[in-house]
Amino acid sequence: MSQKTDVRKVAEADFPSRFGHFRIFGFEGCTAGAAPEEAVALVMGDLMGGIPPLVRIHSQCLTGDVFHSLRCDCGAQLELALESIAAEGRGVLIYDNQEGRGIGLLNKLRAYELQDGGADTVEANQQLGFQADLRGYELAGGILRHLGLTAVRLMSNNPQKIQALEDSGVRVAERVPSIIPPIASTEDYLRTKRDKLGHLFDQDKPSDDTPGDPFLGVWELDPTTLDYQFGRPGRRAVYTIEPSPKGEGFQFTLDADDADGKPMHHVYGGALDGVDVPVPGYPVTLTFTRLDASRIESVLKRDGKVADRWIRTIAPDGQSITITQHGVTPEGREFVNKGVYRRVR
DSSP states (O other): OOOOEEEEEEEEEEEEETTEEEEEEEEEEEETTSOOEEEEEEEESOOSSSSOOEEEEEEOOIIIIITOOSSSSHHHHHHHHHHHHHHHTOEEEEEEOOHHHHTOHHHHHHHHHHHHTTOOHHHHHHHTTOOSOOOOOHHHHHHHHHTTOSEEEEEOSOHHHHHHHHHTTOEEEEEEOOOOOOOTTTHHHHHHHHHHHOOOSSTTSOOTTOOSOTTOEEEEEEEEEEEESSSOOOSEEEEEEEEOTTSSEEEEEEEEEOTTSOEEEEEEEEESEEEEEEOTTSSEEEEEEEEETTEEEEEEEETTEEEEEEEEEEOTTSSEEEEEEEEEOTTSOEEEEEEEEEEOO
C-alpha cells in the first residue's frame, strides 16, 4: 500500500482566464520521508450534484505548455482540457509539478539530447538512470478528496492515472479520451507512449492486428501482492476468462482455496452492458460493465442493493490484471482489497 500523503491548501484566489472564470487553489502534499510536493488546481462551477465533473490531471511541461513545443502533445492536451471544462461549465484541472514524467526540467532536456541521437522518450529516461515514468498521483487524489469529490470523469489516455485515483478512493466513473491528432514531429512520441507506456489512443476501437480481447486467458493470483483491509484472503486463485457461451460478454471461472484452505469452484458471467446476471447457487447478481479498453467493473448486488464492486485493470503489457475490490463491512466501514493476477496463458 502506498504511503499516506497529507494534503494542505495554502492559497485560494479568483482566476479569470481566456478559457473562462476559475478559482485557483495552491496545495502542498507531505509524505513521510519525502520532500513536500506542490500542485495547483483550477476549479470551475459547482462540483457537487449531477454527474461526476470532468477532471484533468496535467503534469507540468514547460516546453509544451509555455513554449508550445511540437515534440509532444502536452500543450495541446492542456488547452483541450481547459476548453472542455469551460464548455461544460464545471470541472477541475490539477496542474502537477512533475516535469518530464517526474525527472525534472534539466534532465528532460538531457533526454531531448538523447532523443536527437535516436533514443525514444522511454529509452532516453532509462539511459539517464530513471524509470520510464516516475510520477505519482497521491497528491492529485488528495486534492480531489479535499474538494469533496468521490467520483470523477477523468480526461486521460493513461491507465496508471485511472488506477491511482481508484486506489486513492476516488472512483473514475468514466474515462474521457484526450486525443490530439498526431503531426510529423509527434508521431514517434505518441507511438512510444502507446506501445511502451500503455497509453490508450485508438486501442478502444478494434483493428485487424488486435488478436482478440486482452482480458481473455488464464490468470493466477500472485499471493505476494495481496493488500487486504478487510477479510482473510486465500492464497491460491486462478481465473479463466473466456467468451460467454452466447457470445455477448465474458464467462469467469474461478478455481481457488478460501482462507481456510477449502477449495472453491465458481462459474459466472454474462453481458457487458450493465445487465444483472444471477450467480448460480447464491442470492446475488453480478453486473459487468466495460469502463474502457483497460478496465472492467463488476458490481455484486444483494436484494437489489450494491454490496461490492470490483475493478479489473489489465496492465499495458497484457501480462497481469489488478483486481481491486471496493466494499463495506457489516459495521458500515468502507474498505479496499487488492491483488495482482499473472497471465498463465
